[in-house]
Amino acid sequence: xxxxxxxxxx
Amino acid sequence: xxxxxxxxxxxxxxxxxxxxxxxxxxxxxxxxxxxxxxxxxxxxxxxxxxxxxxxxxxxxxxxxxxxxxxxxxxxxxxxxxxxxxxxxxxxxxxxxxxxxxxxxxxxxxxxxxxxxxxxxxxxxxxxxxxxxxxxxxxxxxxxxxxxxxxxxxxxxxxxxxxxxxxxxxxxxxxxxxxxxxxxxxxxxxxxxxxxxxxxxxxxxxxxxxxxx
Numbered sequence: 001x002x003x004x005x006x007x008x009x010x
Numbered sequence: 011x012x013x014x015x016x017x018x019x020x021x022x023x024x025x026x027x028x029x030x031x032x033x034x035x036x037x038x039x040x041x042x043x044x045x046x047x048x049x050x051x052x053x054x055x056x057x058x059x060x061x062x063x064x065x066x067x068x069x070x071x072x073x074x075x076x077x078x079x080x081x082x083x084x085x086x087x088x089x090x091x092x093x094x095x096x097x098x099x100x101x102x103x104x105x106x107x108x109x110x111x112x113x114x115x116x117x118x119x120x121x122x123x124x125x126x127x128x129x130x131x132x133x134x135x136x137x138x139x140x141x142x143x144x145x146x147x148x149x150x151x152x153x154x155x156x157x158x159x160x161x162x163x164x165x166x167x168x169x170x171x172x173x174x175x176x177x178x179x180x181x182x183x184x185x186x187x188x189x190x191x192x193x194x195x196x197x198x199x200x201x202x203x204x205x206x207x208x209x210x211x212x213x214x215x216x217x218x219x220x221x222x
Contacts, residue, residue, distance in 0.1 A: 009172070010070065
């Protein structure tokens with residue numbers, strides 16, 4: 001699974 | 011959320027608003043690449059597919075909607091309302107040269123081979139090069155109006171501020187995203203030449219004119 005994603009950014 | 015990330019978002023928002031206001035008040039989109047604007051609209055759609063599936067915050071959702079509406083508004087103004095002023099003779103960059111590699115790369119290098127994830131990755135890769143048709147147009151005509159320069163400066167600052175945000179997050183939160191970071195660096199580097207001209211010319215009151 002994804003640990004290092006920045007999907008909280010725009 | 012930290013101050014760099016917020017500043018980046020605000021710079022991005024300012025860029026989008028400058029462009030909309032420029033087109034609306036001058037009733038003209040001369041000097042603006044419609045192709046870059048289409049790429050930005052595609053970028054936002056591909057990235058914000060998670061708008062209804064991945065809730066982050068009110069701020070996040072509102073900004074996503076604003077970016078989507080503004081990018082579609084810009085494309086509408088350029089290709090419909092003020093179509094007659096669109097400088098398509100100078101906007102000749104081939105979009106497939108950017109879109110196809112971005113699709114291929116997002117299928118190969120991603121965090122997870124899932125639909126939403128691949129779309130997100132595609133949006134990151136596409137955004138990093140989406141400004142090229144605009145920069146190509148400026149280099150073709152050899153100049154840009156100051157308002158277009160301010161737009162490009164705000165837009166370039168946005169990703170540069172995000173890089174500072176990523177460094178901050180790495181040290182403060184132990185959080186990093188290699189795909190976003192590398193693509194963000196590429197994106198920012200593409201603006202370097204423009205930043206140089208902006209600081210040495212536009213800020214001194216001169217028009218942005220490329221050396222002959």
